Amino acid sequence: RKEVEQDPGPFNVPEGATVAFNCTYSNSASQSFFWYRQDCRKEPKLLMSVYSSGNEDGRFTAQLNRASQYISLLIRDSKLSDSATYLCVVNRGSGGGADGLTFGKGTHLIIQP
Amino acid sequence: EAGVAQSPRYKIIEKRQSVAFWCNPISGHATLYWYQQILGQGPKLLIQFQNNGVVDDSQLPKDRFSAERLKGVDSTLKIQPAKLEDSAVYLCASSTVNSPLHFGNGTRLTVT
16 A cells, blocks of 8 residues: 555546545554645645644645544635645654655646636 | 745756756755655655754665755755656755745756
């Protein structure tokens, strides 16, 4: 099983719709989880951290399911500007911060007008 | 706050040639990372420095790749000799205690 697995897509979604991605991870000892966004030919940027209790930032909601070892990202009322690749990122160890991060291959999202 | 600076932005070389990339992290960030991102893949960590010491280079192909951060600030990553499969974007990132990664724009390497 790969350390971090994501459906590469692409997900073609009409503007205004709700879209959700899942990501599974293999290391049960992982403690830190993140979603990064990467625009075409740009560097990845942190979208949001994923906490055990789940967290919400505007139209974006992230959830963690430790029992099933997956994290999710929900985007409501999608905008054309949400078109990007969304990278699931998991810490390989039990520490926090940016050490030991493993990136998934990313899920490509295309919002259509 | 100035971001992570990388140069060059693009580089095209022939296989078996050598190439070097440069990175200047965000001021005050003690930790510096080099990632390789092949088209269609997520970034893969090559090497992590804490100040001028290596913390993790387990995924660095040491027969051809080398990196240094002599004064604990700037860093260079070298490939010698390059192979076709080294074609990728090389991303430098920096962080400080419990902070997320801040990536530079990357260097896009094409090996022909």
